[in-house]
Amino acid sequence: xxxxxxxxxxxxxxxxxxxxxxxxxxxxxxxxxxxxxxxxxxxxxxxxxxxxxxxxxxxxxxxxxxxxxxxxxxxxxxxxxxxxxxxxxxxxxxxxxxxxxxxxxxxxxxxxxxxxxxxxxxxxxxxxxxxxxxxxxxxxxxxxxxxxxxxxxxxxxxxxxxxxxxxxxxxxxxxxxxxxxxxxxxxxxxxxxxxxxxxxxxxxxxxxxxxxxxxxxxxxxxxxxxxxxxxxxxxxxxxxxxxxxxxxxxxxxxxxxxxxxxxxxxxxxxxxxxxxxxxxxxxxxxxxxx
Numbered sequence: 001x002x003x004x005x006x007x008x009x010x011x012x013x014x015x016x017x018x019x020x021x022x023x024x025x026x027x028x029x030x031x032x033x034x035x036x037x038x039x040x041x042x043x044x045x046x047x048x049x050x051x052x053x054x055x056x057x058x059x060x061x062x063x064x065x066x067x068x069x070x071x072x073x074x075x076x077x078x079x080x081x082x083x084x085x086x087x088x089x090x091x092x093x094x095x096x097x098x099x100x101x102x103x104x105x106x107x108x109x110x111x112x113x114x115x116x117x118x119x120x121x122x123x124x125x126x127x128x129x130x131x132x133x134x135x136x137x138x139x140x141x142x143x144x145x146x147x148x149x150x151x152x153x154x155x156x157x158x159x160x161x162x163x164x165x166x167x168x169x170x171x172x173x174x175x176x177x178x179x180x181x182x183x184x185x186x187x188x189x190x191x192x193x194x195x196x197x198x199x200x201x202x203x204x205x206x207x208x209x210x211x212x213x214x215x216x217x218x219x220x221x222x223x224x225x226x227x228x229x230x231x232x233x234x235x236x237x238x239x240x241x242x243x244x245x246x247x248x249x250x251x252x253x254x255x256x257x258x259x260x261x262x263x264x265x266x267x268x269x270x271x272x273x274x275x276x277x278x279x280x281x282x283x284x285x286x287x288x289x290x
Contacts, residue, residue: 001082001087001091001156001157002081002082002156002157002158002180002187003080003081003180003187004080004081004123004134004185004187005051005078005079005080005134005135005136005137005138005187005188005189006051006052006079006080006081006135007051007052007079007119007121007135008051008075008077008078008079008259009053009054009075009076009077009079009119010053010054010055010056010073010074010075010259011041011056011057011058011064011071011073011074011076012055012056012057012068012073012257013057013068013072013073015033015042015044018257019044019046019055021256021257022048022053022055023046024228024232025131025225025228025229025232025234025251025256026049026053026131026217027129027130027131027228028047028048028053028129028130029047029048029130030045030046031045031046031052032045033045034103035059036054036056037102038100038107039056039062039063039107040058040059040060040061040063040064041056041057041058041064042057043055043056043057044057047126047129047130048129048130048132048135048217049128049129049130049132049133049134049135049219050125050127050128050133051126051132051134051135051217052079054077055257056076063117071208072258073257073258074253074257074258074259075212075213075214075215075259075260076117077116077118077119077212078117078118078119078138078140078189078215079118079119079120079121080118080119080120080121080156081120081121081122081124082120082121082123083123085104085106085121088106088120091155091157092106092108092155095154095155097109097155098111104121104122105119105120105121106120106121107119108120112151113140113152113155114140114147114148114151114191114210115141115209115211116140116210116211131221131224131225132217132218132263133218134217134218135216135217136185136186136187136217136269137177137186137187137189137215137216137262137269138189138214138215139189139190139192139212139213139215140189140191140192140210140211140213141173141194141201141204141210141211141213142175142191142192142210143193143205143210145176145191145192145193149175149176149178149191152178152189152191153178156178158178158180162179162180162181162182163176163178163179164177164179164182164274166192166272167195169195169196171199171200171201172194172195172196172198172199172201173194173195173196173201173202174192174195175191175193176190176191177189177190177273178190178191179273182273182275183278186218186269186270188273192213201213214259214260214261215259215261216261216262216263217261217262217263217264218263218265218266218269219263219264219265219266220265220266222246222248222249222263222265223245223246225249225263226246226249229249229251229255234251234254234255235251235252235254236249236251236255237249237250237252240268242283243283243284243287244265244283244284244286244290245265245286245290246265247268247283248262248263248264248265249262249263250262251263267281267283268282268283270282
């Protein structure tokens with residue numbers, strides 16, 4: 001049922017200042033400013049690549065205000081698109097998932113997911129803008145990845161046979177990638193269960209419990225994005241380089257509204273997403289052109 005990782009929602013104290021950050025880092029373009037009644041929030045929707053970033057500023061008592069008061073802002077929710085919003089609503093009802101419907105979006109009851117606030121929107125194709133291609137992953141850190149994977153396959157209408165196991169000793173977790181439509185697309189929820197509580201992800205889970213941890217974007221030119229970050233004096237880590245140049249980097253939360261963001265060069269993420277040969281071929285082709 002889920003088609004794309006369509007957007008992320010970021011809670012902020014000052015949406016005007018936050019809009020400038022998204023524009024400077026990703027070349028994002030403002031789509032509209034409005035309000036989200038279910039979240040009691042002022043909302044700035046910005047397009048980056050073909051994806052959307054919703055900046056949520058508290059507008060009265062509610063979940064966004066509570067989040068900003070507790071954590072000073074950060075990654076609040078994940079958004080996915082579907083081809084048929086009415087059919088999705090029917091499926092959620094059949095699956096026992098409660099939701100609020102407002103302005104063409106479904107806001108799922110947070111008790112249905114593992115700390116991953118979720119909004120479902122009608123799918124729209126968008127021509128990419130700015131410095132990235134799209135958002136393709138949100139990371140949901142949980143205590144039991146198998147239970148989360150089973151539930152997400154059921155409530156989101158996903159084919160578990162397409163999921164790809166993942167494990168990282170460097171970052172201290174194990175779990176699965178709930179790939180929506182491989183090999184066509186990378187879009188997925190990364191479900192991560194901690195194996196080393198002393199590393200960054202483990203410490204995050206100890207503080208916040210089951211929750212959203214970060215998101216990943218893809219770009220045709222990771223080096224150009226690196227230069228944008230350097231020009232701002234932003235904190236980041238260039239994680240992987242190869243013969244074709246910079247392949248992966250991580251943007252520190254201090255540089256982007258309290259959110260950790262992974263950036264991978266086009267096709268590079270297949271290295272850990274079930275098709276490493278595809279990533280190698282893409283790197284070779286890119287190296288030949290450079």
